[in-house]
Amino acid sequence: MDSIDERLNRIESIIKKDSFRKNKGLGNEVGYYIFDYDPQNEIKVREYIEHLKNKINNSPNSSFKILEFDLYNIIIEILSEKGYLEKIFEFEKEKGREFTRKAINNLLKLSSESNLIVNYIKENTTLNSVVFITGVGKSYPLLRSHNVLNNLHQVLDEVPVVMFFPGAYSGNDLILFGTIHDNNYYRAFPLVE
Numbered sequence: 356m357d358s359i360d361e362r363l364n365r366i367e368s369i370i371k372k373d374s375f376r377k378n379k380g381l382g383n384e385v386g387y388y389i390f391d392y393d394p395q396n397e398i399k400v401r402e403y404i405e406h407l408k409n410k411i412n413n414s415p416n417s418s419f420k421i422l423e424f425d426l427y428n429i430i431i432e433i434l435s436e437k438g439y440l441e442k443i444f445e446f447e448k449e450k451g452r453e454f455t456r457k458a459i460n461n462l463l464k465l466s467s468e469s470n471l472i473v474n475y476i477k478e479n480t481t482l483n484s485v486v487f488i489t490g491v492g493k494s495y496p497l498l499r500s501h502n503v504l505n506n507l508h509q510v511l512d513e514v515p516v517v518m519f520f521p522g523a524y525s526g527n528d529l530i531l532f533g534t535i536h537d538n539n540y541y542r543a544f545p546l547v548e
Contacts (some may be wrong), residue, residue, distance in 0.1 A: 359396045363403045366390070366517075367410075370485050376419055376515060386515035387508065389529070394492060394521040404487060404519065419483045424476050425490035426498055433463060433471050452496075459497050472498065473506040484514050492521040500529060 369375055375386065392400055408421045434440040439462055447455040463471045480486055491500045500518060507516065520529060 359392055359399055362390075362392070363400065366403075367407055370411075370419075370421075370515070370517075376483075376485065387504065388515065388517045389520050389524040390517055391520045391522060391524040391529075397492065397521055400519055400521075401489070404489060408487075419485060420481070421487055422480055422484045423487040423489055424479070425493070426472065426488065426500075426503065427490040427493035429472050429475050429490075430459070430463065430494060430497060433475065434459070437462065456497055463498075465498065465502050468506075470502070470506050472503060473510060476503075476507060477510045480511060480514060482513060486511070486514055486516040488516060488518040491518065 390400075404423060408423060411417050411419070411421050431440065434443060443455060443459060446458055460466065465472070476486065476488075488500075488503065500520065504518065522529060
């Protein structure tokens with residue numbers, strides 16, 4: 356297997372291909388991709404994403420933009436805007452972590468068609484972009500990535516989506532941190548093998 360540096364360095368050439376951004380070769384199905392990595396490389400992956408975003412988004416010759424959506428930051432932003440963030444801290448102190456997780460799931464409507472995180476990503480995505488989803492590990496256990504992927508598939512179909520996943524992707528299911536199985540099937544492709 357290639358090193359994390361070799362795998363990261365291949366991302367730019369992949370996402371710059373017109374065929375990638377137009378989803379050619381995938382049976383015209385929208386491209387959903389997973390870049391899995393050892394959680395020990397989290398900082399390296401974050402730094403590379405920031406570097407690549409700056410390079411692509413600030414280039415006058417680029418025909419697309421990278422839009423990064425950090426799931427944890429979205430959770431915090433939505434809870435803050437709705438005035439629930441301080442209440443969530445109180446819930447955790449008074450009622451425990453599991454109660455708080457369930458309350459957040461209900462507040463964000465994670466089990467419904469009006470999933471606030473999915474809607475946030477959809478509403479803030481423009482054509483001629485590549486969506487990077489990050490913050491998967493930071494948002495666990497509040498949010499499971501399969502919930503986002505499965506619901507996003509139904510509403511975002513015009514741009515490719517890449518989820519950066521701290522763990523392993525078998526081609527069928529995701530194993531967060533290399534230990535937590537979610538036992539869900541995904542219609543996603545490995546970005547870099």
